[in-house]
Amino acid sequence: MSGYVVRRLLFTAVILLLVSMTVYAIFALLPFDPAALTCGKNCRPNLIAANRIRLGYDKPVYLQYWYFLRGIFVGRTYGVGAAAFACAAPSFGYSFRQNHCVTSLLAQALPVTLSLAIGAVIIWLVIGVSLGVIAARFKGRWPDTASSVFVLVGTSLPTFVTGLMLLVFVKIKWNLIPFSLRDYISVFESPFGFLKTFILPWLTLAIASAALYTRLTRASVLETLGEDYIRTARAKGLSEKVVLRKHTLRAALAPLATIAGLDFATLLGGAIITETIFNLPGLGRMSIQAVVDYDLPIVVATVFLAAGVVVIMNLVVDLLYAVIDPRVRVA
Amino acid sequence: MSHLLEVKGLQVAFPTYDGLVRAVSDVDLTLDRGELVAIVGESGSGKTVTSLSVMSLHNRRTAQVSGEILMETPKGVVDIVTAPEPVVRALRGKTVAMIFQDPMSSLHPYYSIGDQLGEAYQIHNKATKKEARARATEMLELVGIPGAAKRVKDYPHQFSGGMRQRVMIAMALINNPDILIADEPTTALDVTVQAQILELLRDLQKEFNMGILLITHDLGVVAGVADRVNVMYAGRVVESGVVDEIYYRPLAPYTMALLSSIPNIASKDAGQLPAIPGQPPSMISTAPGCSFQPRCQLTHLVPDRLCERSMPALTEDQPGHFARCHLDLTTRTTAAAEARAKRNAGGAA
Numbered sequence: 001m002s003g004y005v006v007r008r009l010l011f012t013a014v015i016l017l018l019v020s021m022t023v024y025a026i027f028a029l030l031p032f033d034p035a036a037l038t039c040g041k042n043c044r045p046n047l048i049a050a051n052r053i054r055l056g057y058d059k060p061v062y063l064q065y066w067y068f069l070r071g072i073f074v075g076r077t078y079g080v081g082a083a084a085f086a087c088a089a090p091s092f093g094y095s096f097r098q099n100h101c102v103t104s105l106l107a108q109a110l111p112v113t114l115s116l117a118i119g120a121v122i123i124w125l126v127i128g129v130s131l132g133v134i135a136a137r138f139k140g141r142w143p144d145t146a147s148s149v150f151v152l153v154g155t156s157l158p159t160f161v162t163g164l165m166l167l168v169f170v171k172i173k174w175n176l177i178p179f180s181l182r183d184y185i186s187v188f189e190s191p192f193g194f195l196k197t198f199i200l201p202w203l204t205l206a207i208a209s210a211a212l213y214t215r216l217t218r219a220s221v222l223e224t225l226g227e228d229y230i231r232t233a234r235a236k237g238l239s240e241k242v243v244l245r246k247h248t249l250r251a252a253l254a255p256l257a258t259i260a261g262l263d264f265a266t267l268l269g270g271a272i273i274t275e276t277i278f279n280l281p282g283l284g285r286m287s288i289q290a291v292v293d294y295d296l297p298i299v300v301a302t303v304f305l306a307a308g309v310v311v312i313m314n315l316v317v318d319l320l321y322a323v324i325d326p327r328v329r330v331a
Numbered sequence: 332m333s334h335l336l337e338v339k340g341l342q343v344a345f346p347t348y349d350g351l352v353r354a355v356s357d358v359d360l361t362l363d364r365g366e367l368v369a370i371v372g373e374s375g376s377g378k379t380v381t382s383l384s385v386m387s388l389h390n391r392r393t394a395q396v397s398g399e400i401l402m403e404t405p406k407g408v409v410d411i412v413t414a415p416e417p418v419v420r421a422l423r424g425k426t427v428a429m430i431f432q433d434p435m436s437s438l439h440p441y442y443s444i445g446d447q448l449g450e451a452y453q454i455h456n457k458a459t460k461k462e463a464r465a466r467a468t469e470m471l472e473l474v475g476i477p478g479a480a481k482r483v484k485d486y487p488h489q490f491s492g493g494m495r496q497r498v499m500i501a502m503a504l505i506n507n508p509d510i511l512i513a514d515e516p517t518t519a520l521d522v523t524v525q526a527q528i529l530e531l532l533r534d535l536q537k538e539f540n541m542g543i544l545l546i547t548h549d550l551g552v553v554a555g556v557a558d559r560v561n562v563m564y565a566g567r568v569v570e571s572g573v574v575d576e577i578y579y580r581p582l583a584p585y586t587m588a589l590l591s592s593i594p595n596i597a598s599k600d601a602g603q604l605p606a607i608p609g610q611p612p613s614m615i616s617t618a619p620g621c622s623f624q625p626r627c628q629l630t631h632l633v634p635d636r637l638c639e640r641s642m643p644a645l646t647e648d649q650p651g652h653f654a655r656c657h658l659d660l661t662t663r664t665t666a667a668a669e670a671r672a673k674r675n676a677g678g679a680a
């Protein structure tokens with residue numbers, strides 16, 4: 001088992017290396033000069049040249065890439081002498097547009113995205129799985145029909161519609177949640193403020209996914225209910241409740257764990273639309289802004305992070321699957 | 332004493348978009364203690380639906396069941412058809428237990444054998460987990476699983492098909508049921524393993540003194556183990572009686588045809604396997620005649636196209652031997668003898 005994990009982690013490292021190379025290569029091919037973007041209107045040729053040297057853009061691409069990799073492990077110092085400044089390890093570079101080390105920018109954005117993703121996943125799993133189980137249990141009767149209506153509505157509404165609707169009605173028209181002066185309040189600072197900040201973004205993300213998970217759960221539960229071992233469970237004399245809760249759900253929800261893990265990972269890469277609508281300073285908003293600004297270090301770092309999360313969540317899901325399904329454990 | 336299990340006039344139908352599927356019509360059968368009664372028939376003849384009805388395991392919301400399924404229980408005779416769900420549930424696994432066709436898929440892949448057996452014990456007995464585990468180990472030993480104490484912790488995928496069927500049998504018998512329903516218990520197994528499983532069932536039947544209802548399409552299996560046989564065709568019992576009677580003196584044209592379609596290894600008539608021409612009828616059709624009439628070799632002997640007009644009743648043609656046919660007994664037995672002679676001649680030629 002531990003050998004398996006080590007092998008998978010090495011594999012993760014290789015994937016991350018390839019991802020970072022690809023992103024670096026794309027930006028190296030783009031026809032723009034990062035150094036020219038460092039100073040805006042005040043740019044004079046000598047300043048651009050100085051910044052180019054200071055940030056290392058005078059070096060060939062492979063060397064720039066090497067410095068980037070080395071920075072992750074040992075940190076990186078830009079410039080020399082009195083003008084020198086350092087980004088401590090793990091350094092993902094220096095954003096010349098925001099004039100900050102990328103790592104510290106990530107450290108600010110990550111908790112926001114993490115709060116958004118965790119809350120949304122919990123809400124959509126609770127809603128999706130419960131509705132799905134109820135729909136399967138009462139297949140063809142009114143709870144099933146009602147859940148199909150929810151599924152249809154939920155999957156049809158894109159997040160930018162639900163998000164804007166929630167914003168317009170709940171916040172502006174009905175004024176149920178007043179606007180806050182701050183765009184992010186940590187849960188440790190004020191749980192209530194945290195809830196007020198995140199409830200609408202959570203719902204925005206959750207509604208669409210909950211609808212999808214309702215469908216998935218319903219299908220999976222119905223399929224499992226048709227299995228021979230469920231008939232065996234009934235033949236033992238178990239009540240329908242135990243058959244559903246113990247024998248059906250564990251088997252039916254196992255495949256859902258895989259999908260949920262990957263969806264969660266994707267969400268951790270940043271929910272661009274939702275973060276933009278609700279003005280949340282998370283990874284999604286940061287990365288889209290970085291793309292617009294040609295802010296290479298941030299783009300590389302966010303892509304790197306998103307890819308890393310997906311690969312690692314994949315591993316977590318596979319390990320989780322082994323816990324659920326004994327057949328996976330042996331090999 | 333009444334019978335351990337007595338099915339009277341059982342009808343089971345399922346509404347579908349194409350119409351009402353009459354899976355089982357007018358089935359009567361009995362099962363006594365220490366007896367092995369077989370239900371034989373081809374796919375779709377209603378044998379599995381009959382057995383599921385005895386357990387009341389079909390979909391209670393959609394299936395339309397009528398007739399009586401009387402079961403001798405510690406609390407008196409219960410009619411499974413009309414009994415409320417909690418009453419039936421208390422009988423399932425306790426008074427009447429069932430093993431299924433495919434042991435590969437009939438065990439839950441996520442729970443250990445010990446958990447699954449123990450659960451079956453704990454539902455009907457006040458027992459701690461430890462006691463249930465001990466009982467599970469004991470049952471595994473009984474059905475001949477080597478190293479039961481160790482294997483009780485294993486999962487179904489770590490067992491072979493035959494071993495899994497043994498586990499299923501252990502699970503079914505863990506509460507000493509009076510009735511065991513075995514629905515094609517050997518169909519999914521290798522021939523050598525089939526024999527072992529049947530032998531095991533026979534041994535355990537003596538030990539537990541239970542009645543076994545064996546559902547199968549395998550006439551060889553039936554000949555080896557059954558005491559009495561019910562032959563089903565298109566949802567009806569067409570012949571029933573003692574096993575030797577049915578094999579050596581079949582009285583229903585369907586049974587005759589079925590027996591002559593057993594390939595004879597001595598036959599030089601290679602290439603062509605004997606078969607009953609035609610297909611079983613749709614279970615939705617409501618034609619008034621005998622359901623076997625379109626395929627019957629003897630129907631031309633019946634006057635007035637009676638076979639097309641009415642379903643013959645199940646009559647006691649010989650003591651304890653029932654069959655469904657309009658044709659008089661002598662003509663039928665002569666025809667059967669001729670068919671048998673022809674078959675044997677084919678084998679000798």
